[in-house]
Amino acid sequence: MTDLKFSPGKAVDPQRAIRWGAFRVAEYRIRVLSKWLWSVVAFGLGNPILFLLSVGLGVGALVDANSGGQGLGGVSYLQFVAPALLASAAIQGVMDEVTFPTMDGFVWDKVFFAIGATSISPRQIADGVMLVALLRGLATTLMYLAILLLFGAIPLSSFAPLLLTSMLAGWGWAAIMMAITARLKEDDGFFAIISRFVIAPMFLFSGTFYPLEQMPIYLQPIGWVSPLWHATELGRTLSYGAAMELGMLLLHLGYLALLGLVGMSLTYPKFRERLNS
Amino acid sequence: MFATAKEIVISARSLTKKYKDFVAVDGIDFEVRRGEAFGLLGPNGAGKSTTMKMIASVSQRTSGDLSILGKEPNTQGPEIRAHLGVVPQKDLLDRELKVWENLFTYGRYFGLSRKFLKDKVEELLEFAQLTEKRMSKADDLSGGMQRRLAIARGLVNEPEILMLDEPTTGLDPQARHILWDRLFRLKEQGVTLVITTHYMDEAEQLCDRLIVMDKGKIMAEGSPAELIKKYSSKEVLELRFGTDKNEAAAEQLKDLAERIEVLPDRILLYTQKGEDLLTQIVDAGLNPITSLVRRSSLEDVFLRLTGRSLVE
Ligand SMILES: Nc1ncnc2c1ncn2[C@@H]1O[C@H](COP(=O)(O)OP(=O)(O)OP(=O)(O)O)[C@@H](O)[C@H]1O
Ligand SMILES: [Mg+2]
Numbered sequence: 001m002t003d004l005k006f007s008p009g010k011a012v013d014p015q016r017a018i019r020w021g022a023f024r025v026a027e028y029r030i031r032v033l034s035k036w037l038w039s040v041v042a043f044g045l046g047n048p049i050l051f052l053l054s055v056g057l058g059v060g061a062l063v064d065a066n067s068g069g070q071g072l073g074g075v076s077y078l079q080f081v082a083p084a085l086l087a088s089a090a091i092q093g094v095m096d097e098v099t100f101p102t103m104d105g106f107v108w109d110k111v112f113f114a115i116g117a118t119s120i121s122p123r124q125i126a127d128g129v130m131l132v133a134l135l136r137g138l139a140t141t142l143m144y145l146a147i148l149l150l151f152g153a154i155p156l157s158s159f160a161p162l163l164l165t166s167m168l169a170g171w172g173w174a175a176i177m178m179a180i181t182a183r184l185k186e187d188d189g190f191f192a193i194i195s196r197f198v199i200a201p202m203f204l205f206s207g208t209f210y211p212l213e214q215m216p217i218y219l220q221p222i223g224w225v226s227p228l229w230h231a232t233e234l235g236r237t238l239s240y241g242a243a244m245e246l247g248m249l250l251l252h253l254g255y256l257a258l259l260g261l262v263g264m265s266l267t268y269p270k271f272r273e274r275l276n277s
Numbered sequence: 278m279f280a281t282a283k284e285i286v287i288s289a290r291s292l293t294k295k296y297k298d299f300v301a302v303d304g305i306d307f308e309v310r311r312g313e314a315f316g317l318l319g320p321n322g323a324g325k326s327t328t329m330k331m332i333a334s335v336s337q338r339t340s341g342d343l344s345i346l347g348k349e350p351n352t353q354g355p356e357i358r359a360h361l362g363v364v365p366q367k368d369l370l371d372r373e374l375k376v377w378e379n380l381f382t383y384g385r386y387f388g389l390s391r392k393f394l395k396d397k398v399e400e401l402l403e404f405a406q407l408t409e410k411r412m413s414k415a416d417d418l419s420g421g422m423q424r425r426l427a428i429a430r431g432l433v434n435e436p437e438i439l440m441l442d443e444p445t446t447g448l449d450p451q452a453r454h455i456l457w458d459r460l461f462r463l464k465e466q467g468v469t470l471v472i473t474t475h476y477m478d479e480a481e482q483l484c485d486r487l488i489v490m491d492k493g494k495i496m497a498e499g500s501p502a503e504l505i506k507k508y509s510s511k512e513v514l515e516l517r518f519g520t521d522k523n524e525a526a527a528e529q530l531k532d533l534a535e536r537i538e539v540l541p542d543r544i545l546l547y548t549q550k551g552e553d554l555l556t557q558i559v560d561a562g563l564n565p566i567t568s569l570v571r572r573s574s575l576e577d578v579f580l581r582l583t584g585r586s587l588v589e
Binding site: 009010011031109 | 385462
């Protein structure tokens with residue numbers, strides 16, 4: 001051990017530390033995430049490729065041949081399902097990046113308590129984690145989009161609208177999941193339950209593969225509450241002009257934005273409570 | 278007046294923390310001056326960590342006043358924490374990250390530049406004798422090494438106040454002594470130390486002043502020497518007669534010393550001259566199996582104040 005060079009209280013500029021707190025947490029999350037980069041990329045590219053090879057080529061060809069493109073609003077089957085696939089990719093992408101870090105932060109390694117002892121505030125911790133979750137969602141969605149474009153499944157003009165609707169779904173979902181995870185005291189197989197009993201059904205019952213209205217009415221509410229359905233409907237309208245009234249358009253947008261806002265406003269106080277109790 | 282007022286870096290008045298109905302810290306008052314090494318001594322559950330967390334401006338007090346570096350923790354937490362170094366009782370390391378990354382990311386939370394941290398991390402690795410382990414995952418370190426890493430991490434922002442919650446738990450004797458030496462040097466450089474411990478030798482070595490806590494309350498306050506002088510005699514004679522004979526022997530001994538404590542395994546006799554008392558006892562025909570004369574310590578102070586042994 002050598003002596004430390006030390007001038008107590010001089011090294012840190014509190015204003016600067018406080019201003020950029022959320023980004024410092026994001027930086028930390030990216031550092032952790034970068035250790036798993038290969039799996040992010042492998043799943044990000046693998047999923048759309050597998051989908052295109054199976055459902056895309058098989059089911060798509062079948063549907064298109066039978067309907068001549070007329071049954072689904074005059075577009076190819078792939079164009080029809082793309083908004084749902086992309087939104088669900090975004091949801092999957094953000095999911096891992098909010099739930100696991102939040103559990104780790106409060107329950108497993110309790111790293112949030114170490115971060116909370118620095119100049120960073122509980123809210124900045126939540127924001128930092130959310131920021132990287134959205135980045136991960138963005139990366140996953142972009143990879144999916146790239147593959148769809150590459151295989152000619154969607155036209156280039158769909159890129160921007162579908163990126164927007166997917167990220168809205170991702171944000172709404174991430175915020176709600178963060179609010180829930182912030183309330184967990186232990187894992188208890190919660191995430192396995194979420195992915196089996198929430199995400200999987202949501203994927204099947206949100207008008208993903210055929211319009212929601214074709215479902216029995218008693219199953220349709222699953223779609224109504226699911227961010228996936230709202231994002232999918234929006235995506236279909238914005239990418240290939242599926243008919244929609246302005247009111248519905250605003251409703252879909254409003255619902256997704258509301259999920260995000262409600263999720264975050266339930267997240268912040270819980271973070272503060274757990275870190276400052 | 279202004280000069281002295283400025284010297285107080287931590288001030289607590291009727292500081293209280295309740296968890297639901299349970300009172301963990303029960304209206305304590307104390308002050309810590311700049312550059313001082315201040316100790317919180319007490320048994321398990323005394324409220325030491327709870328007090329530390331309130332000072333560290335992470336845990337909100339239930340009532341009372343608290344001022345850290347002249348600021349109010351409830352509203353100025355981030356500003357206060359920018360100048361504190363915290364070594365929590367549980368290390369709270371990031372086990373996924375490498376040793377150097379634990380130091381680096383922690384420094385980034387304080388907004389320190391990468392350039393500054395490049396040197397700082399090396400310096401701290403050296404300080405904690407972990408230079409060879411820099412590329413290991415924190416999870417792969419031994420318990421004592423993790424402790425040292427947690428201590429180094431608490432120094433990354435060059436804090437004005439360094440808070441150490443049982444810093445040497447899990448350290449081997451050599452590492453303990455090296456750490457004591459390091460902390461002493463930090464103090465010389467002007468760092469204020471706040472230390473909790475159940476080790477009285479640690480408290481005696483490190484602390485200029487300390488409070489003895491039990492059940493959320495302060496039992497006594499002063500320098501180690503003052504406390505020993507006030508609450509104990511100069512010397513202590515420890516006698517063992519064998520577990521079932523201690524009680525009987527104590528009956529015969531109780532008038533010979535200033536004070537007597539009967540513990541399950543031994544009898545403590547408080548006196549000014551231990552050797553003389555021992556001679557007197559042996560002359561009286563009592564034959565202890567073992568005997569030991571030692572100086573009074575904070576352990577004795579604690580026993581006197583609470584009727585309980587510090588290390589249970
Ligand atoms: N988050 C909490 N919720 C409820 N009770 C708590 C909480 N934290 C501490 N306590 C209780 O407050 C009391 C004081 O705990 P504290 O951790 O401050 O003790 P301590 O003096 O640090 O003990 P030790 O030497 O074992 O570390 C204990 O009875 C403990 O159970
Ligand atoms: Mg403790």
